[in-house]
Amino acid sequence: MKIAVLGTGMVGQAIAGRLAELGHEVVVGTRDVAATMARTEPDAMGNPPYAEWAAAHPDATLATFADAARDAELVVNATSGGVSIAALTTAGAGNLAGKVLLDISNPLDFSRGFPPTLFVKDTDSLGEQIQAAFPDLKVVKALNTLTASLMIRPRDLTDGRHTVFVAGNDTGAKKTVTALLESFGHTDIIDLGDITGARGTEMFLPLWLRLMGSLNTPFFNVRVVR
């Protein structure tokens, strides 16, 4: 499949690399291609600059948000939650119309430091805000509840015996995303219903962040035992 991965950070790199490995045609989208390639410093989380990753992943090409989205059949939102709607706006509603968006973003607000707060919650969610801003996009919230390395290689932890969630208004889009998650190795994928299910998974982040502190690693996930 032709897939655009919007976002060049840790999540974007993980998803793009895994998709390319699985044989998809991957274009990574960024706001400013030259600026992204010119960066030589690690990001705030200590991840290597994009150019270093790109050199090791010649299969994934870099383009503007709009160029990446235009040719894609499926789009992945791997941008920071705070800039997701701006990034998608730059990608262009016309380039996104009718397409499936796998939305991994979380509405984290780091303006008051760590732990972050959520800039939308409770009666609304970032997934819903994206769906409302781009009504012709088929938004599926997924993978926002675990660390990047486990999003793409769930079997690295207890042979994949843990859970991920999908939420979205379009049944066909959820099927597409579910198949993609299965191709990553996920075996327990719970359908939370329409896009309002994003409230639950986004509001899980404070517990996830707290657990990361208590366990002293992001390499964990929850299994819904039933």
Added chain:
Amino acid sequence: MKIAVLGTGMVGQAIAGRLAELGHEVVVGTRDVAATMARTEPDAMGNPPYAEWAAAHPDATLATFADAARDAELVVNATSGGVSIAALTTAGAGNLAGKVLLDISNPLDFSRGFPPTLFVKDTDSLGEQIQAAFPDLKVVKALNTLTASLMIRPRDLTDGRHTVFVAGNDTGAKKTVTALLESFGHTDIIDLGDITGARGTEMFLPLWLRLMGSLNTPFFNVRVVR
């Protein structure tokens, strides 16, 4: 141990019954003893009236919040989140001072129907509000992330292979509560640190409620796989 269980609903009944079964001296606290015993209708969730439960559990006596708290060594807050601080105020700060409070409440606001919203979240939690209102109480947030029957008999589901959390400022109080949870059958108890950890477990409720809808049962829990 002498234990006061504040709240006569499903959670209070479950906890009180289990504690009595384990040999503790249990007093259930309520706002108005006569009114609680006079009720003959099931509650809003369809649970049988307290008097029916009490008839089957002669070991657990009923008293006012204040009388129940006065003689207790440990107090359990099993009241609805919306009335928890009022109930504890009625119990009396003096009767609570120096004691351990196992706080199971969730800040659910049903005023706009189902699903409920959270009346405190993000930068604060009900656990913290209770701790702030009763500084001499040793508040330990726990068990607010699973259904009542699994709080007290975790081994009924996959032999107990799932997780509960404790959060509180007092290490000794957390040890006391942890031992109590172990006596119920819990084997995986994660310490989330101080009482601000309650933010995470309380904000988990929207995902829990959504899962209850998707799975069509409250009989599930999460296991933190690591």
